[in-house]
Every structure is written in structure tokens, then in C-alpha cells.
Amino acid sequence: MPSMDSLNCRRTLEVDGRTYHYFSLPDAAKSLGDITRLPMSLKVLLENLLRWEDNKTVYPEDLQALADWLKNKRSDREIQYRPARVLMQDFTGVPAVVDLAAMRDAMAKAGGDPEKINPLSPVDLVIDHSVMVDRYASEHAYEENVEIEMQRNGERYAFLRWGQQAFDNFSVVPPGTGICHQVNLEYLGRTVWTKEEDGKTYAFPDTLVGTDSHTTMINGLGVLGWGVGGIEAEAAMLGQPVSMLIPEVVGFKFTGKLREGITATDLVLTVTQMLRKKGVVGKFVEFYGDGLADLPLADRATIGNMAPEYGATCGFFPVDDITVDFLRMSGRPEETVKLVEAYCKAQGLWRESGQEPVFTDTLHLDLGDVESSLAGPKRPQDRVSLSKVSEAFDQFMSLQLKSSPSKSSTSDSLDDSVKGEPKTDGVEYTHEGQTHTLHNGDVVIAAITSCTNTSNPNVMLAAGLLAKKAVEKGLMRKPWVKSSLAPGSKVVTEYYKAAGLTPYLDQLGFNLVGYGCTTCIGNSGPLLAPIEKAIQDADLTVASVLSGNRNFEGRVHPLVKTNWLASPPLVVAYALAGTVKTDLAKDPLGTDQEGQPVYLKDIWPSQKEVAEAIEKVNSEMFRKEYAAVFEGDENWKAIQVPASKTYTWQADSTYIQNPPFFEDIGGKPPRVADIHDARILALLGDSVTTDHISPAGNIKKDSPAGRYLTEHGVAYEDFNSYGSRRGNHEVMMRGTFANIRIRNEMLGGEEGGNTLYVPTGEKMAIYDAAMRYQAESTPLVIIAGKEYGTGSSRDWAAKGTNLLGVKAVIAESFERIHRSNLVGMGVLPLQFQNGVDRKSLNLTGKEKISLFGLDGVELRPHMQLMLEITREDGSVETTELLCRIDTLNEVEYFKAGGILHYVLRSLM
Structure with a gap:
């Protein structure tokens, strides 16, 4: 800890007979000025700078700038922030470890010491994104899915086992343990961290x-954290600070209490809608107000989790009695619990009643105003009241029929769905001798899944209690519903068992399918073959209902066009109803044994019943399940790996390959130069997500990635997903812009990852066109609308863009993480200005694009560049663009060819 301590604020704290050294914020304030009303999240940043002050990356002026934030409620000061640790999941973790292995190779080839490539900050990688719902509604579903997972991912897991023993400061939580965010909340997070240094x-x-955007869930525990791309995370692991501007902080005040029957999911969907409307992209959100006194820690974590959906960098909750109670209940050591309370009170980081920090802007919500809600059909911020879901589905269908493929694509309205009028409203299918009719609006997937809610005992136990009442009334899941239960940790299974609810969930088909992120990430698995055929034959618009945080088009299942986020008890209710066209607020779910109608209100558990069930949750459950969290089962322990410091790459592997990023690292960095006569690879609309750019789900058989796997002897049933193959750049570059729902306006907005190869006028896969352009040394650009790169912190969305030969992305606005990732991969993010966009410029995609202002000029943040458009008829138009390289650190990264190139060159 290199602090020069210019403010003389190093102090000691005695807790339970032990001495802790710390940097005192109240003592720093004697020099900086009063900071008592500084947002708690900014106090955490201030402490970080105090501790790392070195006059090289952190200056006294940085400290003063944070204190002075109170004057203008914003700042344009860039700071260098060093988080205590890094969290990864396996989808994003595998490519990060691949990069580290490749860097070790490059270091060895350059004659250096490969062991210099080693995490300097603690890294925890949780394998949680690879389990798929292949088996369900069976008492053997969990065991069978685990067996399939180990077979399917054996090569990836062996690679991670190698990384576990090859790298220092690197821990792996094996598969079948839980979702990284829940493991973080229940075990890894401490609220106050400690480190031994020089005997202190x-x-x-x-x-x-x-490396997952929902890292923000840990903010519910008073831990400041957010998602970054794998590229940034690797740099942080290797000792590079996170360069950032001191953020604006929007205060969100809670008053009142939630009404009977209202869940944390209803609350978070309301908060998400409000904050999206407010506009908080790139900002911190901090929750305050006396309503927090009645908001359980699990509910806070649910709200923190959804920060990417409301667009904020994080959604921070201050530390208070509820935080400490949760730490104690979840089995944290008593010395940790006592330290948290003593430290936070000493530092002014403890929430007091009536506290009113100063914020850039504020919102207010009376918790008593929250109503039962879902979000859909394809965006988390599109909240719909429970009573309006059927109406919202009908509106979606109406817009779908009216829209034509020739219309310009945007994701701001519901007409972004698959076009074409359904042939019929219903079609019969037969399964196991039974004939059923499938209709538009029928729920074919009902999944209790994802980190958002499966960490929350309140809503999970409510789902179990609703299942119990439903079974007692004689209700059953509809036969076309694929139901699944994928808790975030094994603790959930323990408290379901203790509350006696497991048998009822099993009877309704909500058997345990695995511990991990399943349906929400696109690992929903196949539907029954007759159901898939019925959907395709009749072009039906069916639905999924899931307790997740993401419902982007094409994400959950390629055949399911409408996807609805809901609380776990509502997921169970929709499995009983079987359709989103039933108004659960007034229509019956079915009939009981006497033939009488049963309504949702008849089986909805009361707050008293939920509270009684929660009393069964105890700290011993957490201690038991986390006692051997890093050991894994016999399958994991049986994986054999060589004890080598560099990885032995397998030429025939379709999962793990040595990426080409560092091939020329021994030479000079590439020269930053103007771009001449580039071609437009894709012309895209608004809200293009990282799912659109780099899908995580199914690999189509006839796609470039599918053809590659087939050519390498992989059977279609073993394709797995794009997410699972992120360690192979050959698959991932072929999958870039390959989402089945992406719309390229160069082709009239038709769906699928195709483009126009302009020199010949041929339509082809974007990958195939990019390879042709590369062979001709033609640079490429992407043109897009607003909110480009929204969604998951997916580094392959930037890596794949780079490997396709794209030199710049020109958009109306960027989502925070993806913009940073583009810079980190040496791709230039540029922004239209003054109301200019692709439409006002009448772009067709056939133009040639040149970018001027880089030759012979010192690159600097937010500089102006000139865009020159040469049309087919030879006419030329120009307009200015804003360079979205935002910080001086990013300038250095870009000049080096990327952030990892910068780190590797520094170490060399």
C-alpha cells in the first residue's frame, strides 16, 4: 500500500482485542473540508485514493477533487481506482485465463519470465454459467444435467483446473456450487476487507x-463493485488501476413499506423503470431514506443486481444494522462482523436515521405505491402491471402484424419482433400419446433462474408456499410448460427442505436442475421436439416467464419471441395458467378438486406465512454449504492437469485456442492514423446489445461458427453454446454479429447476422464478408444508433469486432462497459453530434467512410474527428464526430494497441 499520506490520516482501530490500521476519513476532512454529506459511495472512493496516494497515479489534487464534488455535485476529474479484488464467472473467466496463458506464452517467447504474468489482486472465478436445462421435471434432472455438463465442458474445466494451480492469487469455485453473485453475497464479500502488510x-x-455486469448485486451488502469487461478485469488483476471520472451520484430515496403481497421483484422492476426514464447511464445510484430500515438485505441485493438494467454503474446501499445482521446470519466470522460495524461507524460509512447526503439529482419512491408487476416482452425496463400483461401481449402481436421488414429497425418500440402473420392461432401436437393444442401466448418456459431473485429467501420461499397451496388445491403445471428451478446456491435447497416445500415444487415440475445461471443466460435447453415443430409450423408467438434480469430478444430461446421477467411465485403461477393471455389479477388459474375456480389470490402466500418460513433459514446452513466451497465434487477432483507454468495448447481443440492478439507484441505499437475508404460492415439501429454483437446462446448449424465446428468433427448436439466456447477465437469471431435477432439496415432490416458485400452486391454472413474485406486490406466500420453495446459486460463483443477488422464504431451513444472494451481492444468508439445520425445522413451502407484528424496529432480524450462520407455517385459529405476515448489512461491503452498490449509491453 504505497500511500504517502500527505494528509496525515493513518490511524489505528481496536476491535475485540485486535489492532487494525486504516486511513481515517474524518481526519482527512480536517484538511479537505467537511465531507459528512458526501455520498457514501464517494466516501469509499475517497478512502481508496487516500490509501493509494503515490504522486504517480494518485495525487493530493485527486483527494481534494473528491471533497470538492460537494460544491457542484459533479466533477470532471479523472481518478485511478484500485479495487481490492476481482470476481469472474466462467463464460467471461475462460477467455480471461486464455489471455493470461497467451501472455505467458508471449513473455516466454520474448525471453522474459512467464511467471511475471500473475494476478496481483485476489481473483475468484465461479463456474456457474455452463449448466444447461437438458433434463427437467424429474427427480433425476440435477444429476443428469451435472453429468452432461461435465462431459460437454470437460476441456474447459481442465483448462480452468490448470489455471487454478498455475497462477497465484487465483481461486476457482467448481461447478454445481452456485451463481457467482450469490456466492459473493453469501460468502466471498466481507463489507470491510483486511490485508497483512509489513506486519500490520x-x-x-x-x-x-x-466480469459479469451483475457484479453490482454485492452493493446490497455495502460493497462497492460493478461489472467491467474481461479485458479491464485482466488489467486490474495485473496491477493496473481502473481509470474513471469521478461519477455523478443520483440519490434514490425510499420511504414507507411494501404492501401485503408485493415482492422484491415488483419493487426492482419499478425502480428499473423509474431510473431508466430518469437516465443514469455512467452514474452511480445510491439508495437512502428511512424506508431502508424495513428493506431486507436480500431485497437490497435484488435491487443492486439490476443496476445494468437501469443503466447505472452501480446501485449502492449504505451499511447499517441490516447489513451486519445478514453477515452474522450468513455465517461470517464474528470478528468480521464486529470489524464491519466498528470500522463503518469510525469512518462515517454507517447509515443513520434521517440521513440526507448531497446528490447530483434525486428520485423518491413510497414503497407503498409498488404494485405487482412483470417486465416484457423483451426489455427489463418495460414494466407491465400484472393486470396488463395480456393486453401488452396483444399489443405486441398487433404491432408484429402491422410491421413490415422494410421498416427501419429500432429497439425503442415493440415492432422489433419477428415479422410475419401467424398461420393460425393454435396447432395440435402429440407427446407421449397425449394430444394438446398450443396457442399464441402460451408459456413454454417457466424458469426460477438467475442471480436476481434466487438469492432472495423472501421470493424463493413465497414460490414454494404458492406451490404448496396450488398442489393442495389440485392444480398442476400445463403440459407444454418447461419448468425448472436453478437456485443461486445450495443454501436454497437447505431452507426449502427445512420448510418442507421441496415436494410441492417437485410435483409442479419445479425440480432442481442445477446451481447456476441457466435460462436467463440462454441455457434454457431444448423444448420438446413436437412443441418446437408446432411453434415453427404455425409461426406461433409463445412466451417464457423467468425470474431473471435479462429478456432481450433471442436470448432465452431462439423460438420464444416474448419473454417476461417475474418474481419466482409468479413464475409458478404462470406455469399453472399456461399462458400470458390469462389475466392473473382476475381470471382463474384452474379449478380445484370440486371443480371450483382457483384464483391467484387464493394461493398467494401472506407476509406472515413467508416470515414464518424465513425463520427456518439459519447460519448453520451457510456454514455447512460453504465449508469446502473450493473443493468440488468427485468429477472435479478427478480432472488431471499438468503442473506447468505455461499452457500446452491443443491444435485440435474446439474450446481452447491460443488467440492471435499478442503475435506481434515484440515489435513497435501500431501507429495511430487516419482511416481511408473503409466499408460499412453493418448499419444498425438503437439499443444494439452485446447479445446482438456476441451472442451467448445457441450456435446455428448453418452459421459460420456452426460450419467451423462441423468441419472440425463436432456433432450438432455437441455444439454447446457461444458462451461456453469463448476460449476459442475461431468460434467467437465467426459468432460476432451472428445473433438471429440482429437487424442490419443494409438489408432492409431483416433479421440475422448477414450483410451486403458491397463490391459485388452479394448477401452473406457478416463474418464471411469481413474475411473478404480483410483479404483486400479494406478497413471496416460499424454504424449504429443510441445505446450501442447495452447489456452484459461481454468482452468478446469487442474482441470479435477487432478480429473482424473493424477499426471504428460510430454510434449516437454507447453503453459504459462496451465503450471501454472497444478502446481496450484498439477499436475507436466515435459519437455522432448535434442531432446528426445515420438517418439524417441518409446512409445505406454502400458508402465509403474516411476518418480524419489522427495523423500527426497527439491523441487526447474527447477530441474532434472529421467523418467523410463518399456516396455511390461520388458525392462527398462531412460531419464532425466526438472521439469517445474518455481518459488519459485510455489514450495510452489505445496507442499501445489495447489494454493488455499495454500491460504486456510494460512487463517486458
Whole structure:
């Protein structure tokens, strides 16, 4: 900890007979000025800078800038922030470890010491994104899915086992343990971190960055953390600070209490809608107000989890009695619990009643106003009241029929769905001798899944209690519904068992399918073959209902066009109803044994019943399940790996390949230069997500990636997903812009990852066109609308863009993480200005694009560049663009060819 301590604020704290050293915020304030009303999240940043002050990356002026934030409620000061640790999941973790292995190779080839490539900050990688719902509604579903998972991912897991023993400061939580965010909340997170240095124990706020955008869930525990791309996370692991502007902080005040029957999911969907409307992209959100006194920690974590959906960098909750109670209940050591309370009170980081920090802007919600809600059919911020879901589905269908493929694509309205009028409203299918009719609006997937809700005992136990009442009334799941239960940790299974609810969930088909992120990430698995055929034959618009946080088009299942986010008990209710066209607020779910109608209100558990069930949750459950969290089962322990410091790459592997990023690392960095006569690879609309750019789900058989796997002897049933193959750049570059729902306006907005190869006028896969352009040394650009790169912190969305030969992305606006990732991969993010966009410029995609202002000029943040458009008829038009390289650190990364190139060159 290199602090020069210019403010003389190093102090000691005695807790339970132990001495902790820390950097005192109240003592720093004697020099900086009063900071008592500074947002708690900014106090955490201030402490971080105090501790790392070195006059090289952190200056006294940085400290003063944070204190002075109170004057204008914003700042344009760039700071260098160093989180205490890094969290990864396996989809994003595998390519990060691949990069580290490739960097070790490059270091060895350059004659250096490969062991210099080693995490300097603690890294926890949780394998949680690879389990798929292949088997369901069976008592053997879990065991069978685990067996399939190990067979399907054996090569990836062996690679991670190698990484576990090859790298220092690197821990792996094996598969079948839980979702990384829940493991983080229940076990890894400490709220106050400690470190031994020079014989002293230092205490400081627990902070982290994670390679999953929902890392923000940990903010519910008073831990400042957010998602970054794998590229940034690798740099943080290797000792590079996170360069950032001191953020604006939007305060969100809670008052009142939730009404009877209202869940945390209803609350978070309301918060998401409000904050999206407010506009908080790139900002911190901090929750405050006396309503927090009645908001359980699990509910706070649910709200923190959804920060990417409301667009904020994070959604931070201050530390208070509820935080400490949760730490104790979840089995944290008593010395940790006592330290958290003592440290936070000493630092002014403890929430007091009536506290009113100063914020850039504020919102207010009376918790009593929240109503039962879902979100859909394809965006998390599109909240719909329970009573309006059927109406919203009908509106979607109406817009779908009216829209034509020739219309310009945007994701701001519901007409982004698959076009074409259904042939019929219903079609019969037969399964196991039974004939059923499938209709538009029928729920074919009902999944209790994802980190958002499966960490929350309140809603999970409510789902179990609703299942119990439903079974007692004689209700059953509809036969066309694929139901699944994928808890975030094994603790959930323990408290379901203790509450006696498991048999009822099993009877309704909500058997355990695995511990991990399943349906929400696109690992929903196949539907029954007759159901898939019925959907395709009749072009039906069916639905999924899931307790997740993402419902982007094409994400959950390629045949399911409408996807609805809901609380776990509502997921069970829709499995009983079998259709979103039933108004659960007034229509019956079915009939009981006497033939009488049963309504949702008849089986909805009361707050008293949920509270009684929650009393069964105890700290012993957490201690038991986390006692051997890093050991894994016999399958994991049986994986054999060589004890080598560099990885032995397998030429025939279709999962793990040595990426080409560092091939020329021994030479000079590439020269930053103007771009001449580039071609447009794709012309895209608004809200293009990282799912659109780099899908995580199914690999189509006839796609470039599918053809590659087939050519390498992989059977279609073993394709697995794009997410699972992120360690192979050959698959991932072929999958870039290959989402089945992406719309390229160069082709009239038709769906699928195709483009126009302009020199010949041929339509072809974007990958195939990019390879032709590369062979001709033709640079490429992407043109897009607003919110480009929204969604998951997916580094392959930037890596794949780079490997396709794209030199710049020109958009109306960028989502925070993806913009940073583009810079980190040496791709130039540029922004239209002054109301200019692809439409006002009448772009067709056939133009040639040149970018001027880089030759012979010192690159700097937010500089102006000139865009020159040469049309087919030879006419030329120009307009200015804003360079979205935002910080001086990013300038250095871009000049080096990327952030990892910068780190590797520094180490060399």
C-alpha cells in the first residue's frame, strides 16, 4: 500500500482485542473540508485514493477533487481506482485465463519470465454459467444435467483446473456450487476487507470489479463493485488501476413499506423503470431514506443486481444494522462482523436515521405505491402491471402484424419482433400419446433462474408456499410448460427442505436442475421436439416467464419471441395458467378438486406465512454449504492437469485456442492514423446489445461458427453454446454479429447476422464478408444508433469486432462497459453530434467512410474527428464526430494497441 499520506490520516482501530490500521476519513476532512454529506459511495472512493496516494497515479489534487464534488455535485476529474479484488464467472473467466496463458506464452517467447504474468489482486472465478436445462421435471434432472455438463465442458474445466494451480492469487469455485453473485453475497464479500502488510493488519472497504455486469448485486451488502469487461478485469488483476471520472451520484430515496403481497421483484422492476426514464447511464445510484430500515438485505441485493438494467454503474446501499445482521446470519466470522460495524461507524460509512447526503439529482419512491408487476416482452425496463400483461401481449402481436421488414429497425418500440402473420392461432401436437393444442401466448418456459431473485429467501420461499397451496388445491403445471428451478446456491435447497416445500415444487415440475445461471443466460435447453415443430409450423408467438434480469430478444430461446421477467411465485403461477393471455389479477388459474375456480389470490402466500418460513433459514446452513466451497465434487477432483507454468495448447481443440492478439507484441505499437475508404460492415439501429454483437446462446448449424465446428468433427448436439466456447477465437469471431435477432439496415432490416458485400452486391454472413474485406486490406466500420453495446459486460463483443477488422464504431451513444472494451481492444468508439445520425445522413451502407484528424496529432480524450462520407455517385459529405476515448489512461491503452498490449509491453 504505497500511500504517502500527505494528509496525515493513518490511524489505528481496536476491535475485540485486535489492532487494525486504516486511513481515517474524518481526519482527512480536517484538511479537505467537511465531507459528512458526501455520498457514501464517494466516501469509499475517497478512502481508496487516500490509501493509494503515490504522486504517480494518485495525487493530493485527486483527494481534494473528491471533497470538492460537494460544491457542484459533479466533477470532471479523472481518478485511478484500485479495487481490492476481482470476481469472474466462467463464460467471461475462460477467455480471461486464455489471455493470461497467451501472455505467458508471449513473455516466454520474448525471453522474459512467464511467471511475471500473475494476478496481483485476489481473483475468484465461479463456474456457474455452463449448466444447461437438458433434463427437467424429474427427480433425476440435477444429476443428469451435472453429468452432461461435465462431459460437454470437460476441456474447459481442465483448462480452468490448470489455471487454478498455475497462477497465484487465483481461486476457482467448481461447478454445481452456485451463481457467482450469490456466492459473493453469501460468502466471498466481507463489507470491510483486511490485508497483512509489513506486519500490520490494514482494514478498508471491500471493493471489487467483476466480469459479469451483475457484479453490482454485492452493493446490497455495502460493497462497492460493478461489472467491467474481461479485458479491464485482466488489467486490474495485473496491477493496473481502473481509470474513471469521478461519477455523478443520483440519490434514490425510499420511504414507507411494501404492501401485503408485493415482492422484491415488483419493487426492482419499478425502480428499473423509474431510473431508466430518469437516465443514469455512467452514474452511480445510491439508495437512502428511512424506508431502508424495513428493506431486507436480500431485497437490497435484488435491487443492486439490476443496476445494468437501469443503466447505472452501480446501485449502492449504505451499511447499517441490516447489513451486519445478514453477515452474522450468513455465517461470517464474528470478528468480521464486529470489524464491519466498528470500522463503518469510525469512518462515517454507517447509515443513520434521517440521513440526507448531497446528490447530483434525486428520485423518491413510497414503497407503498409498488404494485405487482412483470417486465416484457423483451426489455427489463418495460414494466407491465400484472393486470396488463395480456393486453401488452396483444399489443405486441398487433404491432408484429402491422410491421413490415422494410421498416427501419429500432429497439425503442415493440415492432422489433419477428415479422410475419401467424398461420393460425393454435396447432395440435402429440407427446407421449397425449394430444394438446398450443396457442399464441402460451408459456413454454417457466424458469426460477438467475442471480436476481434466487438469492432472495423472501421470493424463493413465497414460490414454494404458492406451490404448496396450488398442489393442495389440485392444480398442476400445463403440459407444454418447461419448468425448472436453478437456485443461486445450495443454501436454497437447505431452507426449502427445512420448510418442507421441496415436494410441492417437485410435483409442479419445479425440480432442481442445477446451481447456476441457466435460462436467463440462454441455457434454457431444448423444448420438446413436437412443441418446437408446432411453434415453427404455425409461426406461433409463445412466451417464457423467468425470474431473471435479462429478456432481450433471442436470448432465452431462439423460438420464444416474448419473454417476461417475474418474481419466482409468479413464475409458478404462470406455469399453472399456461399462458400470458390469462389475466392473473382476475381470471382463474384452474379449478380445484370440486371443480371450483382457483384464483391467484387464493394461493398467494401472506407476509406472515413467508416470515414464518424465513425463520427456518439459519447460519448453520451457510456454514455447512460453504465449508469446502473450493473443493468440488468427485468429477472435479478427478480432472488431471499438468503442473506447468505455461499452457500446452491443443491444435485440435474446439474450446481452447491460443488467440492471435499478442503475435506481434515484440515489435513497435501500431501507429495511430487516419482511416481511408473503409466499408460499412453493418448499419444498425438503437439499443444494439452485446447479445446482438456476441451472442451467448445457441450456435446455428448453418452459421459460420456452426460450419467451423462441423468441419472440425463436432456433432450438432455437441455444439454447446457461444458462451461456453469463448476460449476459442475461431468460434467467437465467426459468432460476432451472428445473433438471429440482429437487424442490419443494409438489408432492409431483416433479421440475422448477414450483410451486403458491397463490391459485388452479394448477401452473406457478416463474418464471411469481413474475411473478404480483410483479404483486400479494406478497413471496416460499424454504424449504429443510441445505446450501442447495452447489456452484459461481454468482452468478446469487442474482441470479435477487432478480429473482424473493424477499426471504428460510430454510434449516437454507447453503453459504459462496451465503450471501454472497444478502446481496450484498439477499436475507436466515435459519437455522432448535434442531432446528426445515420438517418439524417441518409446512409445505406454502400458508402465509403474516411476518418480524419489522427495523423500527426497527439491523441487526447474527447477530441474532434472529421467523418467523410463518399456516396455511390461520388458525392462527398462531412460531419464532425466526438472521439469517445474518455481518459488519459485510455489514450495510452489505445496507442499501445489495447489494454493488455499495454500491460504486456510494460512487463517486458
